[in-house]
Amino acid sequence: MSTVEIILVVFGTSAFFAIGSFTCVIIDRLPVALDEPNRFGELWDTRPWPEVLGGNSRCSSCGEPVRPQDNIPVVSWLILRGNCRGCGDRIPGFHPVVELITPLLFLGAVWSIGSDWRLLPALWLIPVGVSVSAIDLRTMIVPTRIVWPAFFVSVALSVVAAVAEGEWLWLRNGVIGILVLAGPLFVLWFLLPKSMGFGDVRLATLLGFSIGFFSGVRPMGGVALAVCALGLASILGLTVGIVALGARGRKAQVPFGPSMVASAFICIALASQILEPFGQWGLTHG
Incomplete structure (x- = not known):
């Protein structure tokens, strides 16, 4: 060091x-x-x-x-x-x-x-993710007053990092991350609005951009990492839900936001390791 x-x-x-x-x-x-x-x-x-x-x-x-x-x-x-x-x-x-x-x-x-400069948007995401998760756990709401301002600040910091490192393709992958992570949740909310709140879709937009941004320069890397994040969030949410049902019964309500945030943090931190096995298909983190 x-x-x-x-x-x-x-x-x-x-x-x-x-x-x-x-x-x-x-x-x-x-x-x-x-x-x-x-x-x-x-x-x-x-x-x-x-x-x-x-x-x-x-x-x-x-x-x-x-x-x-x-x-x-x-x-x-x-x-x-x-x-x-x-x-x-x-x-x-x-x-x-x-x-x-x-x-x-x-x-x-x-x-x-x-x-390197990518640390800027990563550090910004920490207090944002922690505060959103804690509020969602306490109140079952994902506060718009945090998510949208945080999203625009995250994009701005990511632009700074991309310019400083000369990697504009990171930003393209951020858009890919939004489509892959927030897209399915939007469809689920549209078809089954009682299954989740729209706040989760907004949160997925913020997290999806960050996940895609940290996936490297290859477009399929953004797809793969966002899919992994969505799958991991679903597993975490399902696990917590089963535990809550056992402890509180059928009336238990389990917020999905903390699972998405935890999944995003894990996938961003381990992006290289997650994408490495797919290197033969051109998905290697870069």
């Missing part, structure tokens, strides 16, 4: 602990419960971004501002034993999980991608 990469890892890991803490703020503040279902049958909506980002960190129960010493990622939650210092109410358990998994995903991205 070069000196540049060591510096990147040290400072990047510290930064992503802080990013993980900020991601918890978004997860906690963005969703808002509704008194009655909206026109889509959802019991949750999202707050405007100024309301989400405004003000300092505070307890979601009593509203007391969080002291600096109580805002250290993971450590503060453990010291406080998961309870607010002011009112004693339970701090949701997703806080230490998100604060820990975010820097771990950063390390995974550096390990799999290295220090």
